[in-house]
Amino acid sequence: MMKIADSRVGVWAAVIFTVCLLLGSFAPVAAADDVLPTPTVVPGQVVSWGGPADMQEVLRPPADLTDVVAVAASDVPGGYTNLALRADGTVVGWGLDRYQEANVPDDLRDVVAIDSGAGFSLALRADGSVAAWGADDSGQIDVPADLGPVTAIAAGGYFGYRGFGVPDVVCGYALALRPDGTVVRWGRDRDGLGCDQLDDRMDPPADLTDVVAISAGSRQALALRADHTVVAWGSGVAAGLDGLPPANWSDIVAISAGSGNSLGLRSDGTVQAYGIWGEAGPPDAAGVAAISASNIDLFLNRDTTISAYPSQAGTLPSDAGYRAVSAGYGYGLAIESADASEPSLPPGTDQPDATLPALGSAVVQPSVDSNPPGTGEAFQYTASRSASADTVHLYLDDQNEAAQVIVGVYADANNEPFTLLGTGHSTTLVNGEWNSVTLNTPVTLEANEHYWLAILSPRGSGVINFRDLPSGSGGLTQISARHDLNARYGLPHQWSSGTKFANAPASAYLS
Structure with a gap:
């Protein structure tokens, strides 16, 4: 009777987790010829x-x-x-x-x-x-x-x-x-x-x-x-x-x-x-x-x-x-789960797969989420392996209105985004595609540790439409306390939390 949470919540579903809750706007799900993603839950x-x-x-x-x-x-x-x-x-x-x-x-x-x-x-x-x-x-x-x-x-x-x-x-x-x-x-x-x-x-x-x-x-x-x-x-x-x-x-x-x-x-x-x-x-x-x-x-x-x-x-x-x-x-x-910090690895994988994203989700999720310009949103992920990474990949929906995007990687402190480790800015965006944004400095990731990927359409840039999975699973999510963030100052060096959610994964990853 679909007793798992169906939408931006979380713990699949779907209900599954784990922790699948979410803010933002929903939109009709995947095109009929898309392949639906499996739950991105740490098997337990x-x-x-x-x-x-x-x-x-x-x-x-x-x-x-x-x-x-x-x-x-x-x-x-x-x-x-x-x-x-x-x-x-x-x-x-x-x-x-x-x-x-x-x-x-x-x-x-x-x-x-x-x-x-x-x-x-x-x-x-x-x-x-x-x-x-x-x-x-x-x-x-x-x-x-x-x-x-x-x-x-x-x-x-x-x-x-x-x-x-x-x-x-x-x-x-x-x-x-x-x-x-x-x-x-x-x-x-x-x-x-x-x-x-x-x-x-x-x-x-x-x-x-x-x-x-x-x-x-x-x-x-x-x-x-x-x-x-x-x-x-x-x-x-x-x-x-x-x-x-x-x-x-x-x-x-x-x-x-x-x-x-x-x-x-x-x-x-x-x-x-x-x-x-x-x-x-x-x-x-x-x-x-x-x-x-x-x-x-x-x-x-x-x-x-x-x-x-x-x-x-x-x-x-x-x-x-x-x-x-x-x-x-x-x-x-x-x-x-035997270990709540355990990374989500494919079945039968004993060691981290170097072909997988070090952090985040490389799946084009079926639903559209959106944020108004000036509002940042941060998504918590667990690093699948230790790595040095310098590029954030973000899938923008074909209805995206943002003319520019700012991305960032935050350290985690007690399940909260904390210090900005690296940030990048792009004005050459392609809707309906993955967009790569290079960070100003490489970020060193430690396996099994939590980090946050943040995205922002700065004030005056237009509504950003990206993808997530409303009845899937993922980590915690936070909206920025400030809703007037601009291109000059970008994402805050020290994150200030607004509304908090448990959210499905966004189509964003670090490599």
Whole structure:
């Protein structure tokens, strides 16, 4: 039910982490012929907690799941089935598996996203195609033949009971986000089936556009639009959240729909909620980097700890170092990294690959972010190896308006950009391409250490449009405190923090 944060938040997704939150403007995702990037998460071990006593052994992850970059737990009451996405693009399933939803197809490869719905599972491949397996009572695994490549998926639904015990019918539905920012739904009631809540109310609104993230709950669906607003629809949408969320649902950067509960994460790290918890939302939910909704909501905090509402004291992991969370019904999954400072290396790589960027992301991410002239933004990355580097490479979107760009590399101090180590300036920019900006002095990087890449369109230069991954993973992000930075003085020698976020990776790297 897409319980990982979908947007500029973080801890994939997506929800994945890790730490995927973000400011700036969104735009429709990748072109249909693009290859979708895999989560840039440090692979880690899957851990689980909670659940009924007779299900805890069933829910226990396989011991060899140590290279996982995304998890998806079943939010359906009685589902108890889970998925894990490995760093090599393969998927592992385990749990109760009543409808073979954990029985992953043998030929499933190149997966970049996963989700678990009512008795069925979804996977998104790098080429934008969708795989579905498990129960098909309501046509939930009948992927439309004309769907075409998509950029995000979400699985939802509920079990129908006419009596007690085993469900009589599996009422599942799926959502997919097209590159043009529109949403497609499949899975609905059939004559006499008993899934009467999967009717036309579950269809996305006809005028729904500019969507950058989707989430499917039991009987309600959410869409996050590029302007940071949320649209809700379905047969189980709480009063007041029908199409237009409450007024305080503004500046939303991630969404999660669960079993009767909907969550929205704001850019300041606070959480909005509607449904079973009421409009006021969970108390004291602040400093949050990623959200996952269920009958017990899970929050991945910016300090890499996990919290829950209502509290799961005594069962919830109490340490730090987590990269992703996914809330099942009455239990939870998380990805735990053995070393939070460990660089993200390709699977099977024992030593740093000299062909990879020393710092940053060389992937052309699918979404557009933008900053007004005079406002700098810094992105935290971990150096993949020790190196001396003197060139920042920045991908500018083809709609970029900035006539010049200033880049910089900052040292890190307590997860804050600190001293400017090197800076560069360019007025020869090419939109829709990588742009190389030479630093005034080479920067010496130490492997596994944090640094910050900063970008600025100086005052009077125009809005800078670059690329990032709103439902991916990355490090922390900060907007500069000053919004009048100019070409004469450039980026400040000593960074002064404005708004802080957890953000997906920007298409920027140092070499």
